Amino acid sequence: MDTNEQLIAFCQEALRIPSYSGQEQGVAELMKRKMEEYGFDEVIIDRFGSVLGTINGKRPGKTVLMDGHIDTVDVIDAPQWEHDPFGGEIADGKIYGRGASDMKGSDCAMITAAARFAEKTGRDFAGRVCVSCTVHEERFEGVSSREITRLAKPDLVIIGEATSTTVKRGQRGRAEVVVETEGVSCHSSNPEKGVNAVYAMTAVIDEIRKIVPNEHPLLGKGILELTDIISQPYPGASVVPSLCRATFDRRTLVGEDEAVILGQVNEAIA
Numbered sequence: 183m184d185t186n187e188q189l190i191a192f193c194q195e196a197l198r199i200p201s202y203s204g205q206e207q208g209v210a211e212l213m214k215r216k217m218e219e220y221g222f223d224e225v226i227i228d229r230f231g232s233v234l235g236t237i238n239g240k241r242p243g244k245t246v247l248m249d250g251h252i253d254t255v256d257v258i259d260a261p262q263w264e265h266d267p268f269g270g271e272i273a274d275g276k277i278y279g280r281g282a283s284d285m286k287g288s289d290c291a292m293i294t295a296a297a298r299f300a301e302k303t304g305r306d307f308a309g310r311v312c313v314s315c316t317v318h319e320e321r322f323e324g325v326s327s328r329e330i331t332r333l334a335k336p337d338l339v340i341i342g343e344a345t346s347t348t349v350k351r352g353q354r355g356r357a358e359v360v361v362e363t364e365g366v367s368c369h370s371s372n373p374e375k376g377v378n379a380v381y382a383m384t385a386v387i388d389e390i391r392k393i394v395p396n397e398h399p400l401l402g403k404g405i406l407e408l409t410d411i412i413s414q415p416y417p418g419a420s421v422v423p424s425l426c427r428a429t430f431d432r433r434t435l436v437g438e439d440e441a442v443i444l445g446q447v448n449e450a451i452a
């Protein structure tokens with residue numbers, strides 16, 4: 183079985199292959215190859231491009247899935263990085279790179295852990311251990327992992343997202359709330375002839391920000407955070423915008439369905 187040095191080298195290799203959402207193929211192939219090298223019983227790449235590896239125990243039992251995503255967010259501030267975002271450099275005992283923490287480090291560790299467990303036990307355990315490396319999590323969270331869940335049918339799932347090396351139980355859900363304001367377009371040299379949709383939106387945002395989020399003892403706050411805003415036409419050269427659209431990221435708690443989420447927003451802006 184591989185050593186810790188080999189695990190570090192594996193992580194560095196994964197970091198040196200850029201894998202923005204939708205461009206994960208190179209890293210997916212690396213993960214598949216490693217699983218095969220480590221003797222996983224079955225390794226597939228599913229229809230979305232996610233990797234799913236399985237190690238079967240000698241006895242029937244439950245399926246444990248260790249799940250991680252292999253895409254990363256973009257590097258938009260490369261000059262500000264002290265280390266090459268795709269260098270996999272080691273400094274002060276840490277590996278640097280885009281996605282080192284979120285979450286290629288964890289992906290590599292989970293693959294290695296599953297392989298070591300299989301070797302240590304001689305596969306004399308009940309059930310199956312699966313490891314998934316999913317795509318497009320940063321843009322479409324949940325889509326590729328749902329497909330993996332359908333394929334692996336796990337009884338238990340361990341997600342390798344960073345939690346400061348502590349165990350966290352459960353996770354908030356996610357919803358997107360889109361709010362639109364309409365105005366009346368006109369030439370911006372005579373704005374009094376129209377209605378500026380963006381000004382209407384700023385008032386709406388002020389009210390939405392006053393919403394007090396529900397709280398759950400384990401999951402924390404059901405936050406609602408503005409993530410983007412755009413006006414139409416865009417760019418609006420000399421035109422008073424007739425439409426403004428704001429998107430909010432809503433992290434949901436147990437029992438918070440569409441009616442609860444939208445009810446809160448509608449009440450705030452009524």
Ligand SMILES: [Zn+2]
Nearest residue numbers: 251284285343
């Ligand atoms: Zn992540």
